[in-house]
Amino acid sequence: MKNINIRELALELNLSVSTVSKALNDSYEISEETKRRVLETAARLNYVPNPYASSLRGRKSKNIGVVIPEVADSFFSLAINGIESVAKEKGYHVLICLTHESFENERTILKEFQGGRVDGVLLSVSRETTQCNHISDLIANGLPLVFFDRACDNVETAKITTDDFESAYKATAHLIQQNCDQIAFLSISKSLSISNKRLEGYLQALSDYQIKVDQKYIIHCSNDAEQNYLLIKKLLQQKNKPNGIIASVEKLTTPVYMACEALKLKVPKDVKIVCFSNLETAAILNPSLTTITQPAFEMGKTAATLLFRALENRNFSLIKEDFIIPSTLVVRGSTSH
Amino acid sequence: MKNINIRELALELNLSVSTVSKALNDSYEISEETKRRVLETAARLNYVPNPYASSLRGRKSKNIGVVIPEVADSFFSLAINGIESVAKEKGYHVLICLTHESFENERTILKEFQGGRVDGVLLSVSRETTQCNHISDLIANGLPLVFFDRACDNVETAKITTDDFESAYKATAHLIQQNCDQIAFLSISKSLSISNKRLEGYLQALSDYQIKVDQKYIIHCSNDAEQNYLLIKKLLQQKNKPNGIIASVEKLTTPVYMACEALKLKVPKDVKIVCFSNLETAAILNPSLTTITQPAFEMGKTAATLLFRALENRNFSLIKEDFIIPSTLVVRGSTSH
DNA sequence: CTGAAAGCGCTAACAA
DNA sequence: TTGTTAGCGCTTTCAG
Numbered sequence: 001m002k003n004i005n006i007r008e009l010a011l012e013l014n015l016s017v018s019t020v021s022k023a024l025n026d027s028y029e030i031s032e033e034t035k036r037r038v039l040e041t042a043a044r045l046n047y048v049p050n051p052y053a054s055s056l057r058g059r060k061s062k063n064i065g066v067v068i069p070e071v072a073d074s075f076f077s078l079a080i081n082g083i084e085s086v087a088k089e090k091g092y093h094v095l096i097c098l099t100h101e102s103f104e105n106e107r108t109i110l111k112e113f114q115g116g117r118v119d120g121v122l123l124s125v126s127r128e129t130t131q132c133n134h135i136s137d138l139i140a141n142g143l144p145l146v147f148f149d150r151a152c153d154n155v156e157t158a159k160i161t162t163d164d165f166e167s168a169y170k171a172t173a174h175l176i177q178q179n180c181d182q183i184a185f186l187s188i189s190k191s192l193s194i195s196n197k198r199l200e201g202y203l204q205a206l207s208d209y210q211i212k213v214d215q216k217y218i219i220h221c222s223n224d225a226e227q228n229y230l231l232i233k234k235l236l237q238q239k240n241k242p243n244g245i246i247a248s249v250e251k252l253t254t255p256v257y258m259a260c261e262a263l264k265l266k267v268p269k270d271v272k273i274v275c276f277s278n279l280e281t282a283a284i285l286n287p288s289l290t291t292i293t294q295p296a297f298e299m300g301k302t303a304a305t306l307l308f309r310a311l312e313n314r315n316f317s318l319i320k321e322d323f324i325i326p327s328t329l330v331v332r333g334s335t336s337h
Numbered sequence: 338m339k340n341i342n343i344r345e346l347a348l349e350l351n352l353s354v355s356t357v358s359k360a361l362n363d364s365y366e367i368s369e370e371t372k373r374r375v376l377e378t379a380a381r382l383n384y385v386p387n388p389y390a391s392s393l394r395g396r397k398s399k400n401i402g403v404v405i406p407e408v409a410d411s412f413f414s415l416a417i418n419g420i421e422s423v424a425k426e427k428g429y430h431v432l433i434c435l436t437h438e439s440f441e442n443e444r445t446i447l448k449e450f451q452g453g454r455v456d457g458v459l460l461s462v463s464r465e466t467t468q469c470n471h472i473s474d475l476i477a478n479g480l481p482l483v484f485f486d487r488a489c490d491n492v493e494t495a496k497i498t499t500d501d502f503e504s505a506y507k508a509t510a511h512l513i514q515q516n517c518d519q520i521a522f523l524s525i526s527k528s529l530s531i532s533n534k535r536l537e538g539y540l541q542a543l544s545d546y547q548i549k550v551d552q553k554y555i556i557h558c559s560n561d562a563e564q565n566y567l568l569i570k571k572l573l574q575q576k577n578k579p580n581g582i583i584a585s586v587e588k589l590t591t592p593v594y595m596a597c598e599a600l601k602l603k604v605p606k607d608v609k610i611v612c613f614s615n616l617e618t619a620a621i622l623n624p625s626l627t628t629i630t631q632p633a634f635e636m637g638k639t640a641a642t643l644l645f646r647a648l649e650n651r652n653f654s655l656i657k658e659d660f661i662i663p664s665t666l667v668v669r670g671s672t673s674h
Numbered sequence: 675c676t677g678a679a680a681g682c683g684c685t686a687a688c689a690a
Numbered sequence: 691t692t693g694t695t696a697g698c699g700c701t702t703t704c705a706g
Contacts (some may be wrong), residue, residue, distance in 0.1 A: 003451055003478055005699055016677040021701060031675060046474075048452035052389040052398065053699035056682045061389065071433075072414035080408055084435060096408075096433045098421065114340055115385035116683090137383075141340055257621040279618060284594040286623030342683055353693045358685060368691060390683035393698045453699090 004047045013041050024049070055116070063093045064307060065118035067109055069101045069126050069150075073250060074278035075296045076124070079148065082300025083122060090308050092119075101223050103128035110134050114141050120307045121145040122300075125152060127189040127223065144310040144318055148303035149294075150194050158310075158321035160303040164194050167292045167327040168201030171246050171274040174290070176209045178335050180244030180272055184217040184235055186256070188249045198248045198276070217242055221252060229255040236263050236271065243271055244335075250277040253289065273334040276327075287333030295325045341384045350378050361386070392453070400430045401644060402455035404446055406438045406463050406487075410587060411615035412633045413461070416485065419637025420459060427645050429456075438560050440465035447471050451478050457644045458482040459637075462489060464526040464560065481647040481655055485640035486631075487531050495647075495658035497640040501531050504629045504664040505538030508583050508611040511627070513546045515672050517581030517609055521554040521572055523593070525586045535585045535613070554579055558589060566592040573600050573608070580608055581672075587614040590626065610671040613664075624670030632662045 010020045015034070023030045023038035030038075041047075055061045066083055068076045080096060087094045095118055099106040106126045111134065113121060121143055123135065132152040139145050139157055151159040175183050185202045189195045199218070206213055219235055221228045232255050235242065247256055253275045257267075265271050267287055274290045275282075282289040302323055310316050347357045352371070360367045360375035367375075378384075392398045403420055405413045417433060424431045432455060436443040443463045448471065450458060458480055460472065469489040476482050476494055488496040512520050522539045526532045536555070543550055556572055558565045569592050572579065584593055590612045594604070602608050604624055611627045612619075619626040639660055647653050 003453075006701095007699075017700080018678075018702075019676050021699095022676090025701080029675060034675080046451070048448060050393070050453045050699050051449075052392040052453060053682090054701070055389040056387070056393055056684085056698090057700045057702085059682065071408060071417055072411065074409065077409035077414060081435075093432075095430075098418075111385060112388075114383070116340075116387045116389060254617050254621060261621070280591050281616060281618045281622060284591060284598070284622055285618060286621055286625070288623070343685095344683075354683090355685075355694075356692050359692090362685085366691065371691080387683050390698090391685075393682090393700085394684045394686085396698070 004045045005050070006047070009038075009042060009045060009047050012045060013038060059116070060119050061117060062091065063095050063118045064304070064311075065095045065097060065109075065113050065121045067097045067099060067106065067121060067123045069099050069124065071096065071098055074280065075149070075250060075294055078278055078296035079124075079300035079303075082297035082302075083304040084300075085297075086301055086304040086308065092308075099126040101126045101128060103130075107134045110138050113138060113143060118143070120311050122303050122307060123147055124150040125192070127192055127195075130191040144307055146303045146307045146310075146318060148299050150192055153193050156319050158303075158306050158318040158323075160299050160306065160323045160325065161194070162294050162299065162327045163324050164197035165201040165204070167276070167329065168198035168246065168248070169205045170201075170329050171276075171290075171292055172202045172205035173209070174329060174331065174335060175244035175246070175272055175274060176205065176211065178244070178268070178272055180242075181211055182214070182217065182240060182242045183211070183244035183246065184219060184242035186219050186221055186232070186245065186247045186249075186252050188221050188223075188252070190220055195248055198246075202246060214240075221249075225251070225255060228252060229258055232256055233259040233262060236260065236265060241271075245271060245273050247273070247275040247277075250275060250279060253277055253279060253285075257285065267334050268336060272336075274329075282330070283332065285334070290332045290335040291330050292327045293330050294327045299325055341382045342387070343384070346375075346379060346382060346384050349382060350375060396453070397456050398454060399428065400432050400455045401641070401648075402432045402434060402446075402450050402458045404434045404436060404443065404458060404460045406436050406461065408433065408435055411617065412486070412587060412631055415615060415633035416461075416637035416640075419634035419639075420641040421637075422634075423638055423641040423645065429645075436463040438463045438465060440467075444471045447475050450475060450480060455480070457648050459640050459644060460484055461487040462529070464529055464532075467528040481644055483640045483644045483647075483655060485636050487529055490530050493656050495640075495643050495655040495660075497636050497643070497660045497662065498531070499631050499636065499664045500661050501534035501664075502538040502541070504613070504666065505535035505583065505585070506542045507538075507666045508613075508627075508629055509539045509542035510546065511666060511668065511672060512581035512583070512609055512611060513542065513548065515581070515605070515609055517579075518548055519551070519554065519577060519579045520548070520581035520583065521556060521579035523556050523558055523569070523582065523584045523586075523589050525558050525560075525589070527557055532585055535583075539583060551577075558586075562588070562592060565589060566595055569593055570596040570599060573597065573602060578608075582608060582610050584610070584612040584614075587612060587616060590614055590616060590622075594622065604671050605673060609673075611666075619667070620669065622671070627669045627672040628667050629664050630667050631664045636662055 010017045023035045097109045146158045148160040276292045347354045360372045434446045483495045485497040524532045613629045
């Protein structure tokens with residue numbers, strides 16, 4: 001059961017290497033009979049082509065790189081499924097690379113991509129990313145890149161996002177309608193565009209409903225779960241504690257709930273909560289969680305589809321090819337009875 | 338900012354290709370001064386090596402393949418982090434391949450690996466996998482492979498698992514001690530070794546506590562969430578409905594809770610629930626969920642460490658190198674007050 | 675329809 | 691210490 005290369009396969013068949021190669025690639029130059037023989041023998045000898053040899057020769061890897069902050073996150077893992085579904089159809093492989101929210105990791109990964117590891121890139125930037133030269137460089141190098149979810153505004157390429165501003169607005173308005181007048185906003189980054197758009201949606205809603213903005217209700221969380229928990233707890237311990245919370249990112253769900261429990265605050269009576277989250281368990285939390293649910297699978301799918309359009313047609317420009325796929329506010333027990 | 342290859346780099350430096358190559362690989366044959374010059378120029382010209390060329394030449398890819406059923410699952414995403422942490426240290430890349438619980442996908446992926454895409458494999462088999470020739474073939478082909486979590490008993494190679502039998506036993510005993518006498522067991526596969534070991538642990542506990550086994554309490558779930566929900570609902574609607582449930586896999590958590598809610602069954606009063614689960618939200622569910630929490634990160638890490646030992650030392654045999662890392666029963670509200 | 679041969683970018687044996 | 695060269699496995703002209 002040893003692995004065989006194309007030369008040994010050709011030898012076995014009494015054919016030339018090139019004929020075998022063409023037969024394997026279903027070339028029109030080869031007779032049906034020969035193709036059949038080649039395929040049959042290839043199967044019998046357990047021939048599996050070396051992808052690196054083809055990549056090297058053809059200067060294309062048949063790989064796309066997916067660079068995301070984290071895989072232990074419902075949004076990203078669902079997005080991966082969306083991406084995969086189209087990559088598979090196109091005969092491509094997906095290289096999942098995790099930045100763990102570190103700018104340095106992100107830069108290293110993208111840099112490596114310049115060596116030809118991938119033919120195109122789908123990127124959701126890390127929370128630390130404030131400066132985007134590493135991304136522009138990659139694109140200048142000829143690698144098509146599509147942002148999804150977390151984009152860099154000042155890089156000119158396709159961006160697949162959701163309606164961050166509008167959903168945050170909706171979430172805030174919803175809390176206001178549920179009689180919240182002291183609403184906290186938990187951000188994960190001062191630089192991330194999605195964070196800022198969500199923050200702006202929140203601010204706009206407050207302004208439209210004539211609620212004054214209080215800076216102490218705007219919390220910038222870190223990447224450390226324990227520290228976030230303490231931060232949220234502190235927020236909920238102050239004199240004028242909020243009666244509504246918007247968590248702009250899924251991983252803040254648990255610390256928020258834990259803090260409420262620790263402080264014996266009743267949800268939704270004392271505090272109402274909305275999270276940007278794709279957690280499957282949202283419906284069975286205590287109480288069930290009102291969410292802004294993002295179209296994760298679809299965003300991944302759309303981003304990948306766009307990337308492949310660029311891959312298949314070098315004239316197709318990704319600039320201005322932006323798509324905004326709306327999220328849904330799902331009202332549950334954490335904001336109503 | 339165009340990408341440069343080693344020949345152009347050599348040209349620029351007035352050196353030969355091989356000198357440059359050796360300098361880049363920090364060979365002892367090259368003077369410090371030359372190394373410095375090469376590195377400096379490489380950085381200036383934005384040289385990034387083509388990994389496929391080195392792979393082809395060196396017949397090693399510096400990639401390990403991680404084959405798992407699903408990425409939208411806490412256990413697997415945490416395990417990935419564990420695997421990644423050691424791969425990174427070793428200068429390897431991780432190729433994550435998803436089978437989506439399909440045997441056919443699994444076979445295709447492993448087959449492709451024979452082409453040289455990866456130097457070693459970490460595998461958690463699909464729920465459909467009953468027959469393991471595709472795995473033995475791969476190993477016979479010279480690729481080191483380590484199972485983690487879901488192994489094939491009859492394939493001789495390292496297996497990193499958790500104490501499935503014992504944890505299921507503990508979970509069952511716990512339910513019995515909480516006065517459950519009609520305990521259902523939700524399996525996801527009749528063939529998967531983990532499923533069977535968990536089932537056996539359950540059966541053993543019943544036997545030890547002199548509770549008779551009732552086949553109608555042993556439910557084999559499918560891969561379809563909706564269908565599982567209906568199955569569980571049906572289970573809970575019968576005359577002698579169970580007063581305890583053990584879900585042998587994380588993704589059954591939501592359907593179990595939903596079914597209880599739909600049928601207005603109070604947890605833990607009417608039914609007590611334990612799930613094999615690494616859900617971060619277990620503690621904030623309604624009610625908080627008693628779990629068997631698996632050492633996901635550590636299992637991934639251990640599996641990867643073992644694989645690298647085999648990769649670094651071709652004399653090291655993976656046979657009989659099995660590790661069992663214990664899980665923890667975390668008692669919460671779904672089984673007690 | 676089939677085959678010979680060049681070469682993708684890199685490494686390493688061997689020569690100098 | 692540096693350079694020459696062959697070749698990893700494959701695809702693709704180009705010639706037959």
